[in-house]
Amino acid sequence: MRLNIIFSLIIIGVLPALTGCAKSTERKPHSGPRIVSTDPSATQILLQIGAAKTIVGVSPWDKPLLPKSMRHLPVVGGYLNLDEELVLQLSPTALILQQSPQRIAPGIISMTRQNGIRLVNIRINTFHELFTTARTLGSISGCQKQAAAAITRLKSELSILAQSRPQKPPRVVYIISTRPIMVVGADNFMDQEINLAGGINVAERCGDGFPTITRETLARLNPQVLLISKPGERATSGPSDPRLQPWLKLPVAAAVHHRVDLITSPQAQMLTLKVYRLIRRLRTIIFAAPNAGGGR
Amino acid sequence: MKAVNPSRLTVIALVGVLLTALIFVMCLACGPGAPGQRTISFGFPEMAILQLRLTRVEAAAVAGTALGLAGVLLQGLLRNPLADPFVLGISSGSTVGVMIWIVFGQALEQSFTGSPWMENLFNNGQTIPALIGAVVATWLVFLLGRRRGGMLDPMTLILSGVIISTIGGALVMLLNNLVPYGARTDILNYMFGYISEGTSHTLILAACISLVLAWTGALALGGAMNIASFSDAEAHSLGIELSSLRLSAFALAALATAASITVAGPIGFVGLICPHVCRGIFGPDHRQLLITSPLLAAIFLMVSDTFVRCTGAYFNGELPVGVITALCGGPFFLYLLNRRRTWM
Amino acid sequence: MHIHSRQSDLPSDAPPGGLVLEATHLTFQYAGGKTAVDDVTVPFYAGELAMIVGPNGSGKSTLLQLLLGHLTPSGGTITVHEQNITDLHPLQRAALLSYVPQSPQVSFAYSVQEIVAMGLWAHQRREPGLSVLKADQPMLDRMVQAMWDLDIHALAQRTYDELSAGERQRVAIARALVQDTPIMLLDEPTAALDVWHQLELLDHLKALARDRKKAIIWVTHDLNHARTNANRVLIMHEGKLAAHGQADQVLTAEILEPIYRVHVTLRNDHLLFSRFPGH
Incomplete structure (x- = not known):
C-alpha cells in the first residue's frame, strides 16, 4: 500500500517534469x-x-x-x-x-x-x-x-435582427441533448437566440436554464419547428437522415410538416462575438419552407 | 410439502398477472401536468400521447420482468443473496460497448451511410453496442468461472464477475479520455439506465421474445434450483445434474439481462431487491420465486418509472429511474432485513 | 513403515446379501497433484454396517464422495448394482445412493419440512405420472416417518437458519432417509449429536441394515464406536486402504499404533489411547 503511494508520487512528480522539459525549449x-x-x-x-x-x-x-x-x-x-x-x-x-x-x-x-x-x-x-x-x-x-x-x-447586427423580426413567429423547441431530452428553457442565451431568430421558445414554460422533459411534454408543447443541437456532427442529409427519424414520429406539428432540423455548428451551444451568423442560420431554418405539405 | 402445491402456484401466478395488468393500466393513466405546471394528470389522454406512454410503460414492464427473473436465477445459481444481474460484469460490459461505440462508431456510421439496413441499426443508437458489450463480458465471465471438468463454480463465478467489472470500469475511464468532449454527458446518462418513450418497437418486441424464452426455460428449473442451494455433493446425491443446471441458469439469466439492457440500459437494484422481497413474503422456494419476483419487479419498475415520468416539473427535470428504485427499495429492503434477522 | 493388509481374510461371517457397491483400484488426485485416494479396492454388501476410520487427511471423506459419484476418479472404477457409476444419470444414482455430509449447507432459509421433502426429488422425477410439485401419499408418509425417527417433527415449520448444528445434521439425515436408497453414505453423521440422539440414530441405521438389507457406509473418528457397532471396519491411511475386515481383527494395537502414532491398549473390550513416551 505504502509502496503504491510512493510509486504514484514518483509518477505524478516525474510526468509533468518530462513534459516540462519538452516545453521549456519553446518558452518565450x-x-x-x-x-x-x-x-x-x-x-x-x-x-x-x-x-x-x-x-x-x-x-x-x-x-x-x-x-x-x-x-x-x-x-x-x-x-x-x-x-x-x-x-x-x-x-x-x-x-x-x-x-x-x-x-x-x-x-x-x-x-x-x-x-x-x-x-x-x-x-x-x-x-x-x-x-x-x-x-x-x-x-x-x-x-x-x-x-x-x-x-x-x-x-448593430443584433438590432438589425430585432428590427427585421418576422410577424408570425412559429413555436420552437430547441433540444440540446437527446437522452434524456434536455431543451433550451428560459433565461439563457440560447433562448435569446431563438427569439432573435424570430421564433417563440415554447419550452420557456418548462423552467430556467436547460430543463429535462419527457416526450409527452414535448408533444404537449407541440412545436412547429423542432431544432436538435448536435455540435460537431455532420450536417443533415435531408429528411431521410437516420438521426431525424425518431423525432419525425412524434405527434407534433413539426414532425407532420417535416420541420425537424439538426444544428451541427460546433459552436451551437456557445455564445461568442460571432453569434450573428448562428442566429441567421437559425432564422433560415425556422422560416424555411416545410419539406412536405403546405405552410409558409 | 404443505407450502407448495400446483393449485397454490396457479393462484399466485393468476393474482400476480392480474395485479401487474391492473398496475400497467394505472400507469398508463398517469402523466405529467401541462408543460411548466407542477401537477400530475390522471386519466387517459388522446391516442397520440397514449401511444407514447404505452411504449414507455411497456418498456418498463419488459425490463422489470427481465431483471426480476435474472435476479432470482443468479442468486440461486451463485447461492448468494447479494447477487444481481450486474454482479457478473454485465453492466460494465454494456457500458464499455457504448463507450467503444461513441469513440469509434461515428466513423463507421459515415462509411455505411446509404445502406438502409445499417442506417436503421445505427438509428437504434447505443442498444446494439450495449448488447454486444454485455454478451462479451458475460462470455468472459463464463469462461473464467468454470472449474474442474467445466462445471461453473459459484465462488469462481462471482470473483470473475468482480474482476471483469473492474477491468470494464478501467476501460470505461480509459475510453472516456478518448471520447470527444461533447459525448461525455451521454455516457453518464447511459450508466444510470433510462427508459424512453422513443424506444423502438422492434427492440421492445425483440426483448419481449427473449424474455418469454428465458422465463419459460427458467420455470422448468425451479425445483432443481431449490436443491442446488445445498452443497455440490448434497445436490448431486439428490439427483441434480449441477453442471447442466448451472449452465442453463447462467444462459437464461444472461438472456433476460440482455433483454432488459436492450430496452432500458443498466438499471440497478430491481434485480437485487425483488427476489429478496418475494423470498420474505412467499419463502425461498424457487418455483414460486420464478413467478413472483419477475412480476413484482415489473410492477416496481413500472411504478418507479411512472413516478419519474410524471414528476419532472417538481425536480427540475426528470430523475433517473435508478434513483427512485434505490430510494424506495432501499428502506423497504432494510425493513425486511430487520424483521427477519437472517437472510441465508 | 509397512502396514500389513488384511484383504485376504474377508469376514467369514459376511452378512447375508449380495455385493452392491465395489471400488476397484480407485485413485483420486486433486488438481494440485495431491493423491487423496490411492489404489483402493473394496466391496460393500447389502445389509452391512461398514465404518471407515482413519486419521485426519487420510482420504475418508474423499473416498465417500467418490463412492457417491460426486468426484470423478482419476483411475479405477466404481460399480454400483453391477453398473459403472459414471454411466448412471444423477437421477439414477440418487435412487441408489444417499449421502449425509459432515456439515450440511443450505444457502436459503428453507423450512425443515421443505428440506426433508427435497429427498424425494429423484423419486418424483423418475416415476411417471407423478407431479413434480406434489408428493403422493406413501411418500408423504415416508417423510413424516423420517421426521419422527430423527426427532425433528416438532421443527417441521422452522427455517434452517434457526436450527442448532445437531438439528441441522438430523435434518440432513432425515432427507437421506426419505431418499430410501439401498446404499447410504454418511460422513460423521453423529459429530454434532448428543448421546441420546447418537444412540437413536445408531439403532435406527442398524435396523435398516438388518431388516431392509441396506448397505450403510459410515465415516467416523470414534474407534470404539466402530469396534462395537460395525459389521466391518475399513482403515484408511495416506490415501490407501490400510486394512479392512471384522472390527476385532483390524482394530488392534498392531495395526492402529503406526497409523495413529499413539499407544493403544485394549482393556475391558475397550480401546484406550495414550501418547508414546518421549513424544
Whole structure:
C-alpha cells in the first residue's frame, strides 16, 4: 500500500517534469500578455478580437474548435482537473475560468495569487454578459480597441435582427441533448437566440436554464419547428437522415410538416462575438419552407 | 410439502398477472401536468400521447420482468443473496460497448451511410453496442468461472464477475479520455439506465421474445434450483445434474439481462431487491420465486418509472429511474432485513 | 513403515446379501497433484454396517464422495448394482445412493419440512405420472416417518437458519432417509449429536441394515464406536486402504499404533489411547 503511494508520487512528480522539459525549449521571453484559457467561449472570443497570439494554454474542449495553426497549444485541463504545474510552466499573466465564484478550488486561487497570475472568472449566460466578458478579455489581452469594435458590430447586427423580426413567429423547441431530452428553457442565451431568430421558445414554460422533459411534454408543447443541437456532427442529409427519424414520429406539428432540423455548428451551444451568423442560420431554418405539405 | 402445491402456484401466478395488468393500466393513466405546471394528470389522454406512454410503460414492464427473473436465477445459481444481474460484469460490459461505440462508431456510421439496413441499426443508437458489450463480458465471465471438468463454480463465478467489472470500469475511464468532449454527458446518462418513450418497437418486441424464452426455460428449473442451494455433493446425491443446471441458469439469466439492457440500459437494484422481497413474503422456494419476483419487479419498475415520468416539473427535470428504485427499495429492503434477522 | 493388509481374510461371517457397491483400484488426485485416494479396492454388501476410520487427511471423506459419484476418479472404477457409476444419470444414482455430509449447507432459509421433502426429488422425477410439485401419499408418509425417527417433527415449520448444528445434521439425515436408497453414505453423521440422539440414530441405521438389507457406509473418528457397532471396519491411511475386515481383527494395537502414532491398549473390550513416551 505504502509502496503504491510512493510509486504514484514518483509518477505524478516525474510526468509533468518530462513534459516540462519538452516545453521549456519553446518558452518565450516574458513580453506582453500570456493567457491560459480553460473556457472554449473565452478562447473563441479572444480569437475573434485578434488576441490569438496571447493564448498560451487551452482546455481539452478547445482542441477541436481551434484553427489548425493553434492545435499544438498545450492542454492544461478543465476547471475540474487543472494541471497547475503545467500552468506555472507556461508562466501566464492571466488564467480564465468560467465557474461560480464560491466553487473555484482554493488551490487555484492561492496558486494564481502567489505567482502573480490574474485569475479571470467570466460568466457568459446572456448577451449582456457576453459584452462585459468581451471587454474584460480585451483589457487583459491588450486588444481593448478590437474588442470594443467587435461589440459595436455585434450590437448593430443584433438590432438589425430585432428590427427585421418576422410577424408570425412559429413555436420552437430547441433540444440540446437527446437522452434524456434536455431543451433550451428560459433565461439563457440560447433562448435569446431563438427569439432573435424570430421564433417563440415554447419550452420557456418548462423552467430556467436547460430543463429535462419527457416526450409527452414535448408533444404537449407541440412545436412547429423542432431544432436538435448536435455540435460537431455532420450536417443533415435531408429528411431521410437516420438521426431525424425518431423525432419525425412524434405527434407534433413539426414532425407532420417535416420541420425537424439538426444544428451541427460546433459552436451551437456557445455564445461568442460571432453569434450573428448562428442566429441567421437559425432564422433560415425556422422560416424555411416545410419539406412536405403546405405552410409558409 | 404443505407450502407448495400446483393449485397454490396457479393462484399466485393468476393474482400476480392480474395485479401487474391492473398496475400497467394505472400507469398508463398517469402523466405529467401541462408543460411548466407542477401537477400530475390522471386519466387517459388522446391516442397520440397514449401511444407514447404505452411504449414507455411497456418498456418498463419488459425490463422489470427481465431483471426480476435474472435476479432470482443468479442468486440461486451463485447461492448468494447479494447477487444481481450486474454482479457478473454485465453492466460494465454494456457500458464499455457504448463507450467503444461513441469513440469509434461515428466513423463507421459515415462509411455505411446509404445502406438502409445499417442506417436503421445505427438509428437504434447505443442498444446494439450495449448488447454486444454485455454478451462479451458475460462470455468472459463464463469462461473464467468454470472449474474442474467445466462445471461453473459459484465462488469462481462471482470473483470473475468482480474482476471483469473492474477491468470494464478501467476501460470505461480509459475510453472516456478518448471520447470527444461533447459525448461525455451521454455516457453518464447511459450508466444510470433510462427508459424512453422513443424506444423502438422492434427492440421492445425483440426483448419481449427473449424474455418469454428465458422465463419459460427458467420455470422448468425451479425445483432443481431449490436443491442446488445445498452443497455440490448434497445436490448431486439428490439427483441434480449441477453442471447442466448451472449452465442453463447462467444462459437464461444472461438472456433476460440482455433483454432488459436492450430496452432500458443498466438499471440497478430491481434485480437485487425483488427476489429478496418475494423470498420474505412467499419463502425461498424457487418455483414460486420464478413467478413472483419477475412480476413484482415489473410492477416496481413500472411504478418507479411512472413516478419519474410524471414528476419532472417538481425536480427540475426528470430523475433517473435508478434513483427512485434505490430510494424506495432501499428502506423497504432494510425493513425486511430487520424483521427477519437472517437472510441465508 | 509397512502396514500389513488384511484383504485376504474377508469376514467369514459376511452378512447375508449380495455385493452392491465395489471400488476397484480407485485413485483420486486433486488438481494440485495431491493423491487423496490411492489404489483402493473394496466391496460393500447389502445389509452391512461398514465404518471407515482413519486419521485426519487420510482420504475418508474423499473416498465417500467418490463412492457417491460426486468426484470423478482419476483411475479405477466404481460399480454400483453391477453398473459403472459414471454411466448412471444423477437421477439414477440418487435412487441408489444417499449421502449425509459432515456439515450440511443450505444457502436459503428453507423450512425443515421443505428440506426433508427435497429427498424425494429423484423419486418424483423418475416415476411417471407423478407431479413434480406434489408428493403422493406413501411418500408423504415416508417423510413424516423420517421426521419422527430423527426427532425433528416438532421443527417441521422452522427455517434452517434457526436450527442448532445437531438439528441441522438430523435434518440432513432425515432427507437421506426419505431418499430410501439401498446404499447410504454418511460422513460423521453423529459429530454434532448428543448421546441420546447418537444412540437413536445408531439403532435406527442398524435396523435398516438388518431388516431392509441396506448397505450403510459410515465415516467416523470414534474407534470404539466402530469396534462395537460395525459389521466391518475399513482403515484408511495416506490415501490407501490400510486394512479392512471384522472390527476385532483390524482394530488392534498392531495395526492402529503406526497409523495413529499413539499407544493403544485394549482393556475391558475397550480401546484406550495414550501418547508414546518421549513424544
